[in-house]
Amino acid sequence: MSASTPQPDQSIRPADRRVSARIGAIAESATLAVDAKAKALKAAGRPVIGFGAGEPDFPTPGYIVEAAVEACRDPKNHRYTPAGGLPELKAAIAAKTLRDSGYEVDASQVLVTNGGKQAIYEAFAAILDPGDEVVIPAPYWTTYPESVQLAGGVPVEVVADETTGYKVSVEQLEAARTENTKVVLFVSPSNPTGAVYTEAEAEAIGRWALEHGLWVLTDEIYEHLVYGDATFTSLPALLPELADKCIVVNGVAKTYAMTGWRVGWVIGPKDVIKAATNLQSHATSNVSNVAQRAALAAVAADLDAVAEMREAFDRRRRTIVRMLNEIEGVLCPEPEGAFYVYPSVKDLLGKEIRGRRPQTSGELATLILDEAEVAVVPGEAFGTPGYLRLSYALGDADLVEGISRVQKLLGEARD
Template sequence: MASWQTLSDRINIVSPSATLAVDSKAKAMKAAGVDVIGFGAGEPNFPTPQNIVDTAAAACRDPRNHRYTPTAGLPELREAIAAKTLRDSSYQVDANQVVVTNGGKQAVYEVFQILLDEGDEVIIPAPFWTSYPEVVKLAGGNPVEVFSGHEQGFIPTVEQLDAARTPRTKAIILNSPSNPTGAVWDEELVREVGKWALDNHLWVISDEIYEHLTYDGVRTSYVGELLPELRDQLIVLNGVAKTYAMTGWRVGWMVAPVDVAKAASKLQGHMTSNVSNVSQRAALCAVAGPLDEVGHMRQAFDVRRNAITTALNAIPGVSCPTPQGAFYAFPNVEALLNRALGPKGSIAASSAELAALLLDEAHIAAVPGEAFGAPGYLRFSYALADADLAEGMRRMHEWVTA
């Protein structure tokens, strides 16, 4: 590019999605004939339930779905999401508080475009989903990371959060169950953090995309249920991707105070208009239906969760707590750094370099902790077939101990 063909500072300060980068490289290696086992992408390996697919197929043949819908989403889908909120989160919202987005990621992006002015700060508990800081930066805000390691279950204290608060703090992100750690915040902490946000006039952004994927009798705690007085400053983000194995359908939503929902609809009207009609019809079938299929997926994930945790902890130098939610294991691998590994005696100075070596030499795709604000860790998705999981863990064990 010529010297005058500069790109905006806005885009230049944003890092690429590390999870998608790992997934893309793994897929490229597979296309070249390399047998790569992918622990990178956060998507269930199950097909979308057949009744949802059948609904979408029928929607394709209906001329009503060949046109635009209202920007905020199909009215019946917004009603169904409001009903789902009452069913799952135990509190009432109106359909006019719901905005349907092109995947949950668009809802995250829109929230910070709406809330932030230049220099506003957002507290982000770390380890965090890789896109949170980037969407804050794209809105002109400053992400403020608050790290909690495995020794405290990857869960911060209110004291840690308050120490990060300044006069410019505008919001805090809650993500429980968590990507990348699988940590689940208990009811007491959720209530305590909600009260802290209430007292300090902070927006609470609650990403609940993994709400139905919890184990060992653990339950997702909903801040909107626990603190009704917080709902005027609460924005809930969710979608069908994880619960219904619908990552490719690209349907998410936000539930927000009416003025925020109106602002999101206004922004979306200039970005993407509406979400695909066919995908919205499929999402309506999913949201309005039972949770039987996610129950079956959760059972399978639970088996894999125990299998991968056991396998990782059996590898010398790897320490992995047992996750209580989502479908990720997040082991500490600091003891593997700066030492000879694999048949070539390769040395990794960071978890990012270790992830690259695992992909290149052991043909295992994992995401480095640097992507989540947690150097020294790796994220392994266990949303893959049991046989692939076992083979991937065998390869890693063999490579580390070679």
């Protein structure tokens, strides 16, 4: 399925159009909307438990916070710095990339951005022209297609489901390819499903992209959050010949529990990074220097704090999968990465639950919030109706309490 950039109504004078067609077509971030609603209800005294936002419940490690405190005291951080990022942070990101994924890049190939979302948008904006198609595996994170359309491109969805572990095949990608295809998006570990491609699967997709001269944008934000026998694979490290048409986006948000610090980055060919840096110089200029100094402390340090968080996520992963699969009508595959589960609830749709018959996963999510005071995100937000996304990046006690409420509610489903 593909979508095209909306065109303005030519019967309306430009001066009378209050919101541009381009911006008016953007959907609100469903995950942030669910999280905001849950927080508003909690502030109003409701005992809501939120599984909506992909946000670790851990505080940012202390040594990172201390680096920020020291940065605040240094007057050099009170001024403008290079739009593309502090030179020492760009060098540290290059070193961290080699350490963690085996991909060797130069600091000049790095652009520091205001979080992963800006990284993704600027990457697409730097390489897409109007009408260029981007193949996006679905279920997808809500921001991907919106960023493509904002950049003038056309998102083309390729849908996978639980029968394949939410992983698309080369055959599916090839069926979606046209003469207008320019980019394929590769995300492993995945948001929203937690799917992790094996090295062989990743290599097959990379070689397909090479064969057809396509660009690859790979989102590596969850690189350190893999479980069991699963392993993270960095495509440009696996296939160095991809590097000239490969863009990597990443950031500190998930790995270091730094969602609010807003530091991400783009790694790519020098000409693309230069173009994206020019864009950022007019859009936002440099990322907050204090946040950059904190990110420098994060990426330059060892991964001990990350390992502790991953152990907790793994424990919660096994708990939530077990509890969800105890609900009749729910099928929850075990994710191998990130911190999300993506259960199918298709067998519950149309059934009566407390006098209501939800026909969509969106209606079911509303019912769960109203009746169980648990916030989840419906599959419609990720391009695949009939599913729910739940983040297990919350405390163990809240997780068990929240899923217990869902079990009780959905256990009442009747034909």
